[in-house]
Amino acid sequence: xxxxxxxxxxxxxxxxxxxxxxxxxxxxxxxxxxxxxxxxxxxxxxxxxxxxxxxxxxxxxxxxxxxxxxxxxxxxxxxxxxxxxxxxxxxxxxxxxxxxxxxxxxxxxxxxxxxxxxxxxxxxxxxxxxxxxxxxxxxxxxxxxxxxxxxxxxxxxxxxxxxxxxxxxxxxxxxxxxxxxxxxxxxxxxxxxxxxxxxxxxxxxxxxxxxxxxxxxxxxxxxxxxxxxxxxxxxxxxxxxxxxxxxxxxxxxxxxxxxxxxxxxxxxxxxxxxxxxxxxxxxxxxxxxxxxxxxxxxxxxxxxxxxxxxxxxxxxxxxxxxxxxxxxxxxxxxxxxxxxxx
Numbered sequence: 001x002x003x004x005x006x007x008x009x010x011x012x013x014x015x016x017x018x019x020x021x022x023x024x025x026x027x028x029x030x031x032x033x034x035x036x037x038x039x040x041x042x043x044x045x046x047x048x049x050x051x052x053x054x055x056x057x058x059x060x061x062x063x064x065x066x067x068x069x070x071x072x073x074x075x076x077x078x079x080x081x082x083x084x085x086x087x088x089x090x091x092x093x094x095x096x097x098x099x100x101x102x103x104x105x106x107x108x109x110x111x112x113x114x115x116x117x118x119x120x121x122x123x124x125x126x127x128x129x130x131x132x133x134x135x136x137x138x139x140x141x142x143x144x145x146x147x148x149x150x151x152x153x154x155x156x157x158x159x160x161x162x163x164x165x166x167x168x169x170x171x172x173x174x175x176x177x178x179x180x181x182x183x184x185x186x187x188x189x190x191x192x193x194x195x196x197x198x199x200x201x202x203x204x205x206x207x208x209x210x211x212x213x214x215x216x217x218x219x220x221x222x223x224x225x226x227x228x229x230x231x232x233x234x235x236x237x238x239x240x241x242x243x244x245x246x247x248x249x250x251x252x253x254x255x256x257x258x259x260x261x262x263x264x265x266x267x268x269x270x271x272x273x274x275x276x277x278x279x280x281x282x283x284x285x286x287x288x289x290x291x292x293x294x295x296x297x298x299x300x301x302x303x304x305x306x307x308x309x310x311x312x313x314x315x316x317x318x319x320x321x322x323x324x325x326x327x328x329x330x331x332x333x334x335x336x337x338x339x340x341x342x
Contacts, residue, residue, distance in 0.1 A: 108162025
């Protein structure tokens with residue numbers, strides 16, 4: 001007999017984002033050396049904390065590069081290239097001008113990191129539960145893509161207000177110098193729309209970026225251990241594992257930058273130009289204009305992604321958060337494949 005609608009609703013994990021995960025890979029026991037059980041509420045909260053540290057710190061660190069990249073996108077006539085952009089900015093505003101927008105960057109990307117990493121781990125466990133052990137392995141790339149897209153949907157809602165403030169400060173001369181100065185001005189001019197008008201382009205930039213970031217990273221780690229690292233992951237020291245994490249993160253970051261760059265340009269232009277639509281921007285700057293600043297962004301995102309994965313994994317090691325190895329073929333699936341080959 002099928003369960004009633006009430007029973008299904010009562011057992012729905014979405015009623016509480018920190019409900020204990022029930023997938024086969026989750027555990028109710030704490031393994032030696034771990035501070036929590038895999039798939040437990042504490043596990044997801046600690047993963048979210050790792051996301052705050054990794055995203056908030058790295059994005060704030062590269063604020064000068066991000067500022068010049070945004071200015072290349074919105075004013076290519078004035079800022080010819082990356083080096084010229086730095087020279088013009090320092091000449092006009094001094095070295096301190098390179099830090100414009102650091103506060104909304106730190107706040108916005110910390111909030112994004114909390115949702116991005118915490119919810120990614122949550123959705124990965126949830127969808128694995130739905131798929132089952134064998135299909136989780138067979139469809140692992142799809143699992144990573146779906147989990148990261150789901151997490152980033154919510155992460156961008158958290159990021160959007162501070163991203164809008166950051167871009168406004170960095171690209172609109174004379175508008176505002178600080179977060180406290182920019183927010184009331186933006187609200188007075190456009191209301192709440194000022195903080196969420198670029199949310200759809202932000203989804204267009206960040207969801208493909210994050211899907212590539214997580215899926216490419218997960219599969220690259222798997223390939224590195226299978227074909228490059230001369231010994232199994234279990235035999236590697238934690239330091240050696242972190243080096244693999246950094247390498248896989250940088251490879252993933254290069255692909256992330258390319259996939260998401262046109263939408264990134266749209267976000268910058270929309271937050272610079274009041275009342276403009278996506279169609280207006282595309283018509284004005286053309287297809288080539290969508291790719292302005294790609295070089296600096298590859299450098300920025302490649303470095304960012306590598307550092308984020310390294311810091312996130314380091315936080316996991318430091319805090320004793322469970323770090324399962326790359327997925328391996330379940331014994332039941334191996335037996336089925338062997339039976340078919342006989």
